Amino acid sequence: MKRFPPPLRILGYALVIGLGLLYVLPFAIQLATGFKTDPDAAAHPLGMIPVTPTTAAYQRLFGISQAGDGVPFLRWLGNTVFVATVVTAGRVLFASMAGYALARLRFPGRTLLFGFLLSVIAVPPVVLLIPRFLVLNTFGLFDTYAAMILPLLVDAAQIFIMKQFFESIPREVEEAARVDGAGVFRTYWSVVLPMARPALITVTILAFQGSWNEFTHYLVATQSSQYETLTTGLARMVSGGLGGGTQYPLKLAAALLSTLPVAVLFFSFQRHFVRGANAGSVKE
Template sequence: MSRTSSAAARQGGQSWLKRLAHSGILLYVLLIALAFIYIMPFVIQVATSFKTDADATSNPVSLVPEVWTTAAYNKLFLNSDFPVWFRNSFVVTIVVTLGRVFFDSLAGYALSRLNFRGRNLVFAALVAVMSVPGVVLLIPKFLIIKTLGIYDTYAGMILPLLIDASGVFIMKNFFESIPRSVEEQAMIDRAGTFRIFWSIVLPMARPALVTISILSFQGSWNELSHFIVSTQSSSLTTLTKGVASLASGQLSAGNQYPVKLAAAVVMTIPVAVLFFIFQKQIMNSSEGSVKE
């Protein structure tokens, strides 16, 4: 009887687990746990930015400050070069994003529509560049910027970032999904190649353009290694470079965790806002960019 009852209990437990799995509850529990693990560092970061230095040092993972204070933000904006860093990052990010959207779409259209000698070789080189780690290119990039005489200038910060291999790859694949028949009438009317690209094909590539815009904004806003090798002047320091210097102890004595994490919070806001505004477009553009 005991063996029979234990077997029945095991069978009942297994059937209960199967019902639980089929209902999707386990999946939701797992997703909630992963979301909690992913979000907690950011929540701790925000909470710590409103703490005093002593509170942040003694209670580093506490979510409720003992005393709520904006002293870290006041020091950041009023007694540091943070506004200069923010301005530099904003200028570079806007110019790079606009440039990448234009040049990546141009290159993608050329690779998908124009028949020229060496097109396959150019595309193979593009894919090869995507596989090269960025850190390997830092020294050659520095030497080229120095040789061109644009070291420690806005030009040196912006020009090398205007073309992105992954962006060209995305645009090429999307343009190839557009039927050539939509361009035939314009060709009959003797419209030029650029006119067809600008007036007919590019407006149809809005989903891919949204993808490129978001990726370009996020990538250039969070870029660090390129700015390390292209600038040295404090007047051209960007947010990533400035926050990295804060993390390495530029603020003199003490840990000063609230100021460092306040800088990280402010730096996160533009990308987070952009993502939440265009969340649906990002999902739709991801589907559209791989649509056949």
């Protein structure tokens, strides 16, 4: 921007700020609506200041409403935290191990396996919904935590990210470890993996965000209300499954709370995320 004259710089900054405010506006409306009453939200949907501020929506979400019309938000949150944590840990472990094997180990069928991995990335997830349901039902896993977790433990795109990053690490580091007597797993775990911190953070964010926001898989893997997550529970709420009326404050308050953990995680590790995403494109 310093290369442009002051008027163009001012115009550019104004444009960037305007686009930023336009992006933030829906979240601000969402936050304000959560403190409105139902009639106020229906009458002034874009109002930024509630006419009669109230925390009734949040009281219903956390089960402290005196009217006895609470929403099982804490159960949804608990299921989501449990599944997302297990899936994230599994994806980081398996993606790093598979990525290192494809990047460094030489074994028969390695090229074919990598080609199969790329082909899996190209398959739209919606195509696999019915086969996934049939497999889970056949093995007796349908409507269990195992059905929610096991199919999500491995992600082809994240294996690809780890493979690309491992290939950017100089081989001399691993050769020095082998000279010192380290085996393949010891070299991977104690030498290479600590150097892959940016890629690990990237995969962690992607895995957590993907499992936290997952909807279609949970929809075909479960049917009992006890296994509802934030996404499936909110979908039932929006469809009118928890009572009549618009209930805009309740819905938007729940949506806001469900997005906060992912937003905090991303902005906390944004620098590492960008560095990890770009690291695989540059080789030493």
